[in-house]
Amino acid sequence: MCTLLERYRSLFFHCIGNFESDPSAREDLHQEVVLYVLERIDAGSFDPEKGSFGTWLYRVTWCRCVDLKRKTSSRRTPKLTPVGDKVPERADQSPGPGEEAGTEEIGVLVQRGMAHLEQEDQLLLTLRYVDARTLVEIGEQLGISVEQTKYRLKRAATGLRRVLLNDFAIEEAVR
């Protein structure tokens, strides 16, 4: 079985490479994933009738990586708890007054930045982030494919970042 897993080492690292860039962290993740895969194999999770061993292995590896990343890193995850939900039994992590002020400030910056974008880019960002529309819904509204919607959203988001960076540079120059 170890020989088998060794044969798929490249597959493991292809998947893990999406989650870890540091070589030593990749090795650690690889070991964790291999142990998990062995457990799953022992538990009889792999069913040859459902697909090849390679695709099963890739799925298990990817899902394990996601689970481990979710456990270890939540830095980029926005706070999604809606107001009014039950208070969890842990320290209050809601933003303090200073952070609230910072949030308002960044909101003003983003809105000002969006005003500098092309009409379509503004519309795309509004539909996706203000209205939380799906890519399918946005594509239907604009008469474009989902792939094109993705491209244009990416372009609009990059455009907004460019504006924000320019604003930042101007502010620094003024200081």
Add this chain to the structure above:
Amino acid sequence: MNGETPEIPDRKDPFPRAASDLRAAMKNTSNGPRFSPADLQNDPKAAHDALLHWDEQSEQILRLLAEHPEHGGRLDTLQRADGWLRQRAADSIVARTQNGEHGPGPASLACPSADELYDFAAGPGASPLRRDRQLAIDRHLAACASCDSFVATLATAPPSPLILGLDESVDAAPDTSHDQPAPIRRFPMRRVLVPIAAAAAIVLAIGVWRAFTPTTTRAAWPAAPLLRGETADALLWPRGRILERSESLARVAPALATAIPFELGPTARLGSADAAGYRLQVFRTEGGAFDAPTAVAEWSPTSAASASPVLFAAGHYTWKAWTRERGLDVELGSRDFEVVPAEAVLRELAAILESGGPDAGVRAVALLDARGFRADARALARTLPPSPERDAYLGRTPGR
């Protein structure tokens, strides 16, 4: 040529650079990481690019950016802006769920399981998701940067040999009877016949595959040419042929229908504290060596990467660039490019992109590259999900 002295010693080069035979024309860095720590410290353009695409950077690069005295604040602003937008999406999901638009409960806010994300992103061997669940996850991705980034990792499927485990020289099928004694070989001829039969089968399979399914050939990233002798040039892109920005192009590939990006190389970076920016000028010519050029655009960007303020009609153009230091313009050089309508290429591009599939983008890049529209190929490649192949393609030419 002895490698020590220029060939024509008494003729002064108007653009003082080292002769190509005096130093390596190719860059001596690897094509590995997109940015090295030194780039982020010393190259404002690299840092700017890294910030623009911060959500595609490794943790190491993000840490370097965050710790940088100037870039740290910029990164923080961009990350908070992204978080603010996603929080708006989350608020909207909550509001619409409470209005009963998305079914009971704030389900869209809860992160889907890894398995569901895998199926949503159609990873290898994925199972189809129910339509309502698919829409809920799609909506969730607008609010959750983390899940969004996970899904992005599946945009490029692993190569088939990896899935099949063919990159190692051990037997193919999972063998659960590995601790049983090996059978006695009664027919040693198998040792010869089996490899020959396997090789013949592979050759036959490849032949049949190539003969009958030419359109299903897996897309490969084009090998970007090494531009010998030009890595020291300050004017990187555009060069060569550029697709004309037209309505047809906007319909086929919206990502390309924007203003032409102009990129200056590392040698053009603002080196002194007195430097105040760049000046770029574009001239239209008739394509002949002795035609009088007509200035059609001029702008003064503050960074090495900028977009032209105007769209250029089909024709021949030359662009020139200057840095501004101590109030004086220092010329960096000039470069030609040609804007071409190329309807035939657009038709081919449309066919590829409309065909869809996970590698349609790569095939589109390969097409543009093969037809000589390398600046457009690079622009399209930048819109594709990050992968080692993409980075290698973008990294082998200047202007990365």
